[in-house]
Amino acid sequence: MIALLIRDLRLATRAGGGFGLGVAFFLILSALVPFGVGPDRATLAPVAPGILWVGALLACLLSLDRIFALDHEDGSLDLLATAPLPLEGAVAIKALAHWITTGLPLVLAAPVFGLLLQLPGQAMPWLVLSLALGTPALSMLGAFGAAITVGLRRGGLLLSLLVLPLYIPTLIFGAEITRRGAEGAPIATPLLFLAGITLGVVALIPLAAAAALRVNLR
Amino acid sequence: MIALLIRDLRLATRAGGGFGLGVAFFLILSALVPFGVGPDRATLAPVAPGILWVGALLACLLSLDRIFALDHEDGSLDLLATAPLPLEGAVAIKALAHWITTGLPLVLAAPVFGLLLQLPGQAMPWLVLSLALGTPALSMLGAFGAAITVGLRRGGLLLSLLVLPLYIPTLIFGAEITRRGAEGAPIATPLLFLAGITLGVVALIPLAAAAALRVNLR
Amino acid sequence: MTLLVVQDLAVSRGGLRTVEGVGFSLDAGQALILRGPNGLGKTTLLRCIAGLQPPAAGRIVIEEDSLAYAAHADGLKSALTVAENMDFWARVFGGGDVAAALAAMDLQALAHRPAGALSAGQKRRLGLARLLVARRPIWVLDEPTVSLDAASVARFAGVIGDHLAQGGAALIATHIDLGLPQARVQDLTPFRARPGTRSARPSGFNEAFA
Amino acid sequence: MTLLVVQDLAVSRGGLRTVEGVGFSLDAGQALILRGPNGLGKTTLLRCIAGLQPPAAGRIVIEEDSLAYAAHADGLKSALTVAENMDFWARVFGGGDVAAALAAMDLQALAHRPAGALSAGQKRRLGLARLLVARRPIWVLDEPTVSLDAASVARFAGVIGDHLAQGGAALIATHIDLGLPQARVQDLTPFRARPGTRSARPSGFNEAFA
Amino acid sequence: MSIWEYANPTKFMRVTDGALPWLVGAAAICCVVGVVWGFLTPDDFRQGSTVKIVFLHVPAAMMAINIWVMMLVASLIWIIRRHHVSALAAKAAAPIGAVMTLIALATGAIWGQPMWGTWWEWDPRLTSFLILFLFYIGYMALWSAVEDPDSAADLTGVLCLVGSVFALLSRYAVLFWNQGLHQGASLSVQSGERMSHVYRYPLYLAMLGFFLLFLALLLIRTRTEIRRRRLAALQAREMRA
Amino acid sequence: MIDLGRYATTVLAAYGVSLVLIAGLVWHTVAANARARRALEEYERNG
């Protein structure tokens, strides 16, 4: 299991491995939105929490297909399935590796992008907290979508289509936390919900993902 | 050339070919943004043109890697390069096929998404017009980015990173047209610029893309 | 000691049976070579035995986690070096001496080269070296010598011989001669699922309503 | 008539020369088989002749658009049927009788099967059938018979024979016997770029400042 | 005789062959009578003639949800007992459900224009329907993307399970999200009880009609899928020959 | 024709859209069914 985690992280940091590209994408998106929307603080500030969360979600989404597709292509996945690891564990580890290479950098870099989008200062800690709580769920759900589409050529967009509706509750609560944080409103309820979703997802989705993977390996 | 166009379109409409998934992604994005930003018309309407354009751009972006990556993987690209087609022509055709399967549906479906984001009615025609003018440039620039990243494993996010800055001018003028349309302001200048950009891109980028492709095939 | 027993096995691919009625058993120290024309169903049969797809009929008796499968794709990461690739599989399969495996397949000189920068035959050798660190008694090999030159084929035959001598077993699908005199050869052609007869019925879904 | 002349060719891969000083010429009706151990540089040499990478030194004289290259990857679209795949390549290369090509490689029965649902050997046969619709005099083939069974190898040897008889030529890298008695065989081993000597210097960038 | 015997395609075909004409007739009568009757009801004092839309809107909305539930049940049957007919029934139901969702959305949007002065409002109920529509689309896209029919059934089954959980979750999330922010235009005006008899009976009839219509279409589509499977199997058999 | 008052377009549009959608669905269902049946019958006759 640890060997798998180390390998995935090592692959991500190798040339072309895509480490940090999630952050870069997030940066570009945060930079693009003002171009599309216009630069005034009055227009930007109210939508900043939402845009930041949508951006984080898209940055996650773009790298999802790598979770299994490459391993499937080069045959590693077949070999992993015959290895003495439970497939559920392998799925969870791969989702974890995805989170470490994509979600974690986003969490750490989020305040910078908050600045770009004129997010009020007092919302920053909440932005970081909500991302830290929510992104593991995004990675895990993404792994599920990736497992479902892995056999299919060009699963890319289909993957997005399947995964995005699953992201909605996380997105709603995450953005709500940040927005309430910006307004100084109480955030206990959405925080609880978000934590609950993440826990549930991390506990149960590996089973579904492993089942889907087994079907696709047939 | 026509054989190539027909093959690409046929592949797109086959099972898993991804036709219409661009629109689906656009739909999902338009549906997600309000979840992030909040449901009020007052917050949504002013950012709608920008969000719509950013959404169209991302929908395009997500399907870019398919332009060459699949052909590279299965060796078709090597064979195409040794075929009696000018590579520039092949690139242009593949960009055209990408536009027909991704850009065109976006243009046609845009008004519906405008509704979701509370875009004022009088802006609709301008939204459609600006997308119709701008998306060919997006496809062509995307083909260039795809050509540059084709050899690289996991070019996906790198591709986004390279292409997004190239998209900025198109995005600015496209969103500006829509925004001015919503306010009833004159739109001649950005329209001209947008048309100019698209023309220039379509005429010149195939050369650059073919050159990049040749390097990557070495 | 019998490591693998296959009884009256039928496998299906794309909803259609490919071979049926296949039966054999594999004892420690034995190698069995499966032959048959292209498209007969050898790959499907091996995947089924490796547990990657369910059989359409029949039984496969095998101890859990006793099998190492080498498919056509080698499962190599082109960004990792040869040694890193091997290390990973050694750790996943719990053990195995990487250096010895590399030496056995003559890959020491390439140990620090990224796997993507190997030639076709070198990649294949690396894929086969993985078997040595998997420490599994049964090797299931699908056309293992594709792209290998004559010297490498001989070297690999030696590796298989050692494995058998240590009480292992090997099940190999191949079209070319491996130079393994001790191996039994089974031609699968007679087991082709016959069309027209009931037995060639589409597998599953109430036999396509026969 | 001479179709291809190679003079004093050196090719490099990953910034390092693999073979050098290679020279041969290929006339109409001739076949040349290149042999050499794994990793020598056969694939690199063939890609260079196919125009996919520039030579490090030496000359390749060949008419434009007179060459069909079959690499290890077959360039098949798994979502398209066998016939659609062939149609496409036939139209790109301007001509060629698809039905005849499919018949020559015994693929008629599979014409309407998606290429993704073929076995390894069937895919390979389809990849080779493409040569027949390309209508190019020179065939450059990199291990063409990988995964083929004995009957298919013989069939393919027949196809090459016909091609040569019609004034074509073939340049083939392979490790196994193709059953082409009329072919010349050239062993590339003596042309291995020697390390240490000046000639093995890294290719390009002013010979790495040599 | 157990209900599972209908999982035998031959039996299913035979039984539905006899039942279909009756079902189609009943569906047609109920739909036409219900909707026309609804169309002829007098105007509401507050909503004017727009109240007539309710006879399409409510049955469609009801079916949109129920069809997803039916798909969930069918998927579970497939996953647990592996009855092919039920997997195919789930596949056949999805497009019907998607169209029903679309009708509810479209009539709602058209209705919203005079009532709320806007085509679209991010009201929780409307939003939930949009999300439901997305789930339908994803489900159908997955079916069409997977080539092997049994794998497709397995994968869509898993998706349907997970999707159902998340559809419910989304419903609560959306309610939470739009709490107190909304302009209060959500006109769940009259609950069924308070609805006057003039509207109630045609509404019930239209609901019955939509339900029967769904059943009829479902059976026909399932039969289509079964035939397709058989044809594919026969063709594959011949190809191998 | 009954009087729909000032909401005539709204009501008619709602009915129109629904009708078109349902008609489309029914047509698709019936056509696909007929196609599948014909294909299968033809196949069983020939082979």
Ligand code: HEM
């Ligand atoms: C655009 C989207 C709309 C959607 C998705 C939608 C959805 C729904 C749903 C799910 C129901 C519940 C059906 C049931 O519980 O059986 C419903 C009922 C209803 N809707 Fe809509 N609706 C929309 C717009 C509207 C508009 C604009 C109006 C009127 C101004 C409206 C009026 C009603 C009425 C009167 C009912 C019946 C309430 C009841 O029986 O309790 N809806 N709608």
Ligand SMILES: Nc1ncnc2c1ncn2[C@@H]1O[C@H](COP(=O)(O)OP(=O)(O)OP(=O)(O)O)[C@@H](O)[C@H]1O
């Ligand atoms: N997805 C599929 N749908 C239908 N038929 C398939 C599918 N995949 C493979 N087949 C068919 O199943 C048969 C068995 O394939 P398999 O790959 O097991 O053959 P094989 O014996 O390994 O052949 P080879 O020697 O060429 O590798 C082939 O005839 C092939 O055409």
Ligand SMILES: Nc1ncnc2c1ncn2[C@@H]1O[C@H](COP(=O)(O)OP(=O)(O)OP(=O)(O)O)[C@@H](O)[C@H]1O
């Ligand atoms: N990207 C690379 N960087 C460095 N060296 C490379 C790279 N790719 C290939 N090589 C080396 O170049 C040499 C020639 O490779 P090539 O693929 O041409 O060999 P080959 O003769 O075709 O061998 P085989 O019979 O195994 O296919 C090999 O030793 C290989 O290790």
Ligand SMILES: [Mg+2]
């Ligand atoms: Mg095989």
Ligand SMILES: [Mg+2]
């Ligand atoms: Mg080679």
